[in-house]
Amino acid sequence: MAEFDPKIVAFVCNWCTYAGADLTGTSRMKYSPQVSVIRFPCTGRIDFMLLLKAFAGGADGVIVSGCHPNDCHYSSGNFHARRRWIVFRGLLDFLGIDVRRVRFSWVSAAEGAKWAQLVNETVEQVRVLGPHRAYQRLRGLGVG
Amino acid sequence: MARIGVFVCHCGENISATVDVARVASEAAKIPGVVHSVDYKYMCSDPGQQLVKAAIQEKGLTGVVVAACSPRMHEPTFRRACAEAGLNPFLCEMANIREHCSWVHEKGEATTHKAIDIVRTLVAKVKKNRALQPIKVPVTKTALVLGGGIAGIQAALDIANAGHKVILVEKEPSIGGHMSQLSETFPTLDCSQCILTPRMVEVAQHPNITLHSYSELEGLDGFIGNFKARIRRKARSLDEKLCTGCGLCTQKCPLRRIPSEFDAGLGLRPAIYVPFPQAVPNKPVIDREHCTYYRTGKCRLCEKVCPTQAIRFDQPDEIVEADVGAVVVATGFDIKHADFFPEYGYGKYKDVIDGLQFERLASASGPTLGEIRRPSDGKVPETVAFIACAGSRDPAKGIEYCSKICCMYTAKHAMLYRHKVHHGRPVVFYMDIRAGGKMYEEFVRRAMEEDGVQYVRGRVSRIYERGGKLVVKGADTLLGARPVELEADLVVLATAGVAQPGAEDLAQRLHVSYDAHRFYAEAHPKLRPVETNTAGIFLAGACQAPKDIPESVAQASGAAAKVGALFSQSELVREPLIAVVDRQAPPVYSSCSGCFLCQGACPYQAIKREEIRGRDGQLIKTVAKVNPGLCQGCGTCVALCRSKSIDIQGYSHEQVYSEVLALLNRGERDG
Numbered sequence: 003m004a005e006f007d008p009k010i011v012a013f014v015c016n017w018c019t020y021a022g023a024d025l026t027g028t029s030r031m032k033y034s035p036q037v038s039v040i041r042f043p044c045t046g047r048i049d050f051m052l053l054l055k056a057f058a059g060g061a062d063g064v065i066v067s068g069c070h071p072n073d074c075h076y077s078s079g080n081f082h083a084r085r086r087w088i089v090f091r092g093l094l095d096f097l098g099i100d101v102r103r104v105r106f107s108w109v110s111a112a113e114g115a116k117w118a119q120l121v122n123e124t125v126e127q128v129r130v131l132g133p134h135r136a137y138q139r140l141r142g143l144g145v146g
Numbered sequence: 147m148a149r150i151g152v153f154v155c156h157c158g159e160n161i162s163a164t165v166d167v168a169r170v171a172s173e174a175a176k177i178p179g180v181v182h183s184v185d186y187k188y189m190c191s192d193p194g195q196q197l198v199k200a201a202i203q204e205k206g207l208t209g210v211v212v213a214a215c216s217p218r219m220h221e222p223t224f225r226r227a228c229a230e231a232g233l234n235p236f237l238c239e240m241a242n243i244r245e246h247c248s249w250v251h252e253k254g255e256a257t258t259h260k261a262i263d264i265v266r267t268l269v270a271k272v273k274k275n276r277a278l279q280p281i282k283v284p285v286t287k288t289a290l291v292l293g294g295g296i297a298g299i300q301a302a303l304d305i306a307n308a309g310h311k312v313i314l315v316e317k318e319p320s321i322g323g324h325m326s327q328l329s330e331t332f333p334t335l336d337c338s339q340c341i342l343t344p345r346m347v348e349v350a351q352h353p354n355i356t357l358h359s360y361s362e363l364e365g366l367d368g369f370i371g372n373f374k375a376r377i378r379r380k381a382r383s384l385d386e387k388l389c390t391g392c393g394l395c396t397q398k399c400p401l402r403r404i405p406s407e408f409d410a411g412l413g414l415r416p417a418i419y420v421p422f423p424q425a426v427p428n429k430p431v432i433d434r435e436h437c438t439y440y441r442t443g444k445c446r447l448c449e450k451v452c453p454t455q456a457i458r459f460d461q462p463d464e465i466v467e468a469d470v471g472a473v474v475v476a477t478g479f480d481i482k483h484a485d486f487f488p489e490y491g492y493g494k495y496k497d498v499i500d501g502l503q504f505e506r507l508a509s510a511s512g513p514t515l516g517e518i519r520r521p522s523d524g525k526v527p528e529t530v531a532f533i534a535c536a537g538s539r540d541p542a543k544g545i546e547y548c549s550k551i552c553c554m555y556t557a558k559h560a561m562l563y564r565h566k567v568h569h570g571r572p573v574v575f576y577m578d579i580r581a582g583g584k585m586y587e588e589f590v591r592r593a594m595e596e597d598g599v600q601y602v603r604g605r606v607s608r609i610y611e612r613g614g615k616l617v618v619k620g621a622d623t624l625l626g627a628r629p630v631e632l633e634a635d636l637v638v639l640a641t642a643g644v645a646q647p648g649a650e651d652l653a654q655r656l657h658v659s660y661d662a663h664r665f666y667a668e669a670h671p672k673l674r675p676v677e678t679n680t681a682g683i684f685l686a687g688a689c690q691a692p693k694d695i696p697e698s699v700a701q702a703s704g705a706a707a708k709v710g711a712l713f714s715q716s717e718l719v720r721e722p723l724i725a726v727v728d729r730q731a732p733p734v735y736s737s738c739s740g741c742f743l744c745q746g747a748c749p750y751q752a753i754k755r756e757e758i759r760g761r762d763g764q765l766i767k768t769v770a771k772v773n774p775g776l777c778q779g780c781g782t783c784v785a786l787c788r789s790k791s792i793d794i795q796g797y798s799h800e801q802v803y804s805e806v807l808a809l810l811n812r813g814e815r816d817g
Contacts, residue, residue: 007256011809017679024216027245035251035260038267039242040805041217043723043797046747047781052806059810069659072650075679076780077657077749086785112661118250 008062008128010037010121013052015045015079018069018110025114033118034125037065044068046079050090053104054097057136063103063128065120070108080108098136103128148179148273151207152265153198154243155189155214161244164253165261170213170243173262177269181205190220198224199231207233209272213241213265234277236722236796241268263809270808274800278722283775285371286471287713288313292363292652295323296695297687297702298476299345304706305474306354310713313468314349315377316359318407320425321346323478327408327502329509329516331695332558333589339424339511346426360431364465366656367751369778370682371471371718381461383418383432388456391428395448395457396420404436406513410503412521413513418448422511432457472682472709475666476702477652479688482537482545482641490536490609490639496522497616498609498637500536501555508562518566520636527570527635530563531618532556533606534576537642545642547663550692552640553580557590559638560599573600573632575620583694602630609637643692658683665691676704684708723796724777725752725784727770738769738791744783745770752776753783 014020020041026033042048045068053064066087074080087106094101105124109117128134152174156162167185175183182205186194189212201207210233212224217240225235243261251257287310291302294316302314314321325331326346328338349355364376399416406415408422415421417437418430438445439459449457481502485493492498497520499507510516520527534556538549553576560572579601581587593599604627606620615633622630645664646652653660658678659667666689669677676684686702687693693701712718728737735758745753756771770792772783781794793799 009810011806020216021218024218024242024245027216027249030249032252033250035247035256038260038263038809039246040267040802040809041797042781042802043794044780044782047785047794047797049785049799049802052802055803055806056810059807061810072654073659075657075659076778076782077654078747079749079780079782082747082782082786111659111667 006129006133008036008125008133009060010063010065010124010128011056011061012037012039012065012067012121013042013045013048014039014065014109015068015075016041016043017075018073018108019067019117021111022109022113022117025111026117029114031114031118033121036125037121044074044076044079045083046074046076048083050086053090057099057103057134060134062131062134063105063124065105065107065124067105067107067109067120070110073110099134100131102131103134148209149181149205149207150177150179150209150211150269150272151182151198151201151205152180152184152269153189153194153201153210153212153214154183154185154265155194155212156185156187157214157244157248158188161214161248164248164251164257165243166258169258170261170265174213174265174269177266179273180269182207189214190223195223195227198227202228202231202233208237209275210238211241211265211268211272212238213243213261213268215244216240216242216246236278237272237275239268239272239275241265267805267809270804271801274798274804276795278795281720281722281724281774282717283371283720285713285715285718286373286469287311288468288470289472289474289709289713290315290373290375290468290470291474291476293323293476293478293687293689294318294321294349294357294359295476295478295687295698296325296342296345297478297698298323298474299349300699300702301474301476301686301706301709302349302355303345303352304703305709306352308706308710308713310354310710312355313375313377313470314355314357315361315363316357317362318421319360319382319429319431320421320427321349321357321359322422322426324502325695326422326424327410327509328505329512330558330562332554333583333585335558335561337510343424346424350426357427358466359427363652363655366473369750369776370720371712372775373470373473373682375468375470375473377466377468379464379466381463382429383434383458383461384430385456385458386427386429388454389429390454391420391430392453393420393430394451394453396430398447398451400445400447401436401438404433409506409513410500412499412503412506472684472712473656474684474686474702474705474709475652475656475658475678475689476686476705477646477649477689479643479692480646482644486537486543486641487639489607490533490637491611491616492639495609495611495616496520497527497635498639500639500641501552501559504559504638508559508566516566518563518570525635526567529571529573529632529634530560530636530638531606531616531632531634532560532572532574532638532640533618534574534640535605536639539577543642545644545663547692548580549640549643550580551643551694554583554586554589554694556638556640557581557593557599561593561597564597564599571600573602573634575602575604575606575618577603577605583696604630643688646689649689656680656683665689676701676708682712721779722774723779723794724774725772725779725781725792725794727772728791728793735766736769736791737789739789740768740770741788742770743786743788744792747782747786749780749782750776750778752778
């Protein structure tokens with residue numbers, strides 16, 4: 003059986019995780035190319051409808067990552083994101099999307115290795131879960 | 147109709163080694179709306195930028211995507227190039243195919259595919275970009291310097307000498323910091339106080355410097371050029387204007403048993419005290435924790451003897467507010483204290499002391515007036531063991547880093563000891579000697595060769611007492627890890643330099659980041675070493691990482707130069723990536739329903755209420771309004787808004803949704 007290559011969308015903040023992923027690059031650490039990054043000023047900016055949009059658009063998994071608690075460039079955006087995530091988890095389940103398809107993490111600007119690890123772990127996890135086929139149904143619900 | 151230009155960079159071979167750049171360019175040309183797509187070896191070079199500029203003018207581009215390195219690297223470069231060619235700079239986006247693609251993936255189909263995906267995503271975004279105008283804000287030309295050690299003093303003087311006002315805040319009763327405690331300084335052995343105290347006096351007398359000693363920063367609001375600082379002036383319990391600094395109160399205070407902070411606990415001080423004779427300001431402070439009056443309600447002797455009736459037992463703390471345009475953080479460091487070294491018996495044996503205590507023993511103004519006498523019985527020690535890397539470079543202790551100053555000051559201590567006790571035997575236990583610096587290696591050599599300091603390479607495992615002597619057990623790794631046992635009279639630990647207690651509290655008040663060891667983080671480790679990630683806040687000295695005096699002074703002058711550059715302009719230009727509330731024509735006026743959820747979420751108090759009134763002055767509705775001066779563009783309000791009435795420029799709903807759809811290969815219907 004040919005190995006399934008999942009498509010992962012990463013929503014990251016500009017100050018910590020984007021810079022952390024830059025550090026992964028400058029350190030020439032390798033990770034799976036199945037992930038693409040979309041940059042936000044802060045995880046607090048991330049509207050979780052975007053995650054549904056990504057799933058509706060055919061993403062197999064999503065990463066949300068920002069600054070560690072208390073390290074937010076804007077002091078509290080990541081707390082808002084965390085709270086939103088807690089509420090959103092329940093909704094994901096309700097929509098029939100496996101909650102394991104979403105990884106919520108903190109990667110600081112100094113944690114290049116952690117970013118590589120996060121991506122690889124997520125890709126592996128989503129690979130085990132298989133392709134996300136529920137999105138057609140989501141489109142039917144009008145989310146896509 | 148969008149006319150987008152895509153410029154794919156090889157970055158020498160950094161990108162082209164793993165990504166098929168020619169294919170990225172040809173695939174990009176197929177994206178609807180892309181009218182121009184080329185690849186080039188070095189897009190950031192002058193000819194590369196010329197390619198971009200020429201295409202903007204010849205092809206009439208309405209948007210530019212540069213597929214190259216991280217936007218954190220060259221976004222300003224290409225935005226400037228666009229502006230020079232007459233395109234609004236905010237219509238230029240970077241597609242990061244280097245840090246996020248070519249450097250992290252192996253050469254192959256998947257990597258090139260990913261690069262194409264990234265380009266497509268950014269093309270979709272840039273189509274939705276809007277021309278934005280930079281925001282101009284005024285600059286308050288007053289700097290706030292936190293910390294009155296040598297770094298803070300240097301920064302304050304440099305800024306003040308450039309003609310700007312400075313507010314210097316020091317938490318201790320006197321400025322001077324750790325440097326004022328030192329006996330002599332490496333590698334010249336000049337007396338620390340002799341070079342420092344004139345600077346302290348200069349601070350006190352400078353017309354541009356306002357000194358708040360015995361004060362701490364309560365809070366800082368605002369943004370670059372326009373901060374509002376709240377400073378708590380702790381009660382000294384006396385009227386500073388009346389006090390002449392005669393010192394009668396400190397002489398008469400009957401309580402003289404309090405360990406002196408300045409003497410690192412080796413000397414004693416009264417409850418009303420000046421930390422050291424050259425203190426600036428030379429005004430005493432009552433230590434309310436120990437003072438008999440505050441404990442029992444009796445005594446008040448100082449009040450009776452004061453010739454100017456300056457004592458104020460009921461003085462409250464005072465909060466001072468100040469408008470400042472820039473902040474220099476120079477809060478310094480601390481050293482690891484007792485309990486950290488149970489194996490070395492620190493805190494258990496009186497004659498195991500730390501480096502700062504040795505400085506006080508060797509200092510002419512110290513508790514022994516400069517004679518090296520051990521704390522337990524006051525005897526002159528015959529053999530002194532100096533232990534370098536006590537805590538530093540020790541992952542088991544949680545401190546992996548090198549404290550940087552200990553090799554040098556240990557050599558200095560051994561030297562000073564030898565100069566004062568000619569027949570004494572100094573033995574240094576070390577891991578490596580790190581003497582990088584002007585005249586540093588020569589200094590260590592001098593300690594070994596001229597002053598006969600014995601250096602033993604190996605760590606000390608244990609120290610215990612035997613018959614009035616301290617037995618130092620270690621190994622000599624240059625002699626095949628042969629066990630070494632030394633009977634010493636005094637042991638000096640070169641303990642690790644660590645961040646100040648409360649460093650993280652201050653970082654949170656300032657909105658600056660810090661590392662795993664609570665040292666403040668610079669914006670870039672090489673290229674922006676004195677700036678923090680928060681615009682307008684700069685770093686100087688050992689609050690960033692352990693540093694010696696020359697480095698602290700250099701960094702302080704660097705920070706002062708940055709402040710000077712900031713203050714050289716009367717208006718600051720800021721990126722307009724801020725939130726805006728929807729406003730439209732009547733009868734809707736705004737889709738904002740006025741729930742003000744955004745107001746509570748905003749960390750900068752940037753959201754105000756705005757009343758929309760008709761021509762007759764009648765209130766139509768109350769909606770949110772963003773103050774562009776205060777908004778920092780985090781976008782928390784945007785994600786929170788129920789009616790999507792608030793949007794953030796540069797990361798708008800249109801932009802980010804287009805990105806997601808483009809990344810997943812959909813949504814290219816509109817062209």
